[in-house]
Amino acid sequence: MKKLEELKELSDKDLKERLDAEVIALTQLRINHTITPLDNSGSLKEKRRNIARIHTELRARELKNDQ
Template sequence: MKVSEIKEMANNEIVERLQIEKENLVRLRLNHAVSPLENPNKLKETKATIARLNTILRERELNENQK
C-alpha cells in the first residue's frame, strides 16, 4: 500500500486497516514458523505497511495538536 493511498483514507479507515494488517502479520509469522513461506518478503512488506499506517496516523495526530 502506497503512502498516497493511505493519505486519501479517513482516520477510522486507517485504524481498521491497521488492525487487519496486524492480524495478517501474526498469521504470516505463525505460518512461517510451521513451514517456510513461499514468499518470505510478505513479512517485510506487511511490517512496512503497518509502519506507514502508524506514521500517517501520528502525523495527523500532531497536526491536530498544533492547530
C-alpha cells in the same frame, strides 16, 4: 509512493481498521511461516512496512491536529 497517497486519502477510522487487519495478517503469516516456511518470506517485511506506514500517517495527523 502510491501506497502513501492511498493512505492519506483514508479517514482515521479506516486507517485504524486497516492497521488492525495488517497486524492480524502479519501475525497469521508469522504463525504459518513457523509451521511451514513461506515461499516468499519478503511478504513479512512488506507487512511490517505497511504497518509502519500506517502508524506514521496516524502520528502525522495527530501532530497536525495538536497545532
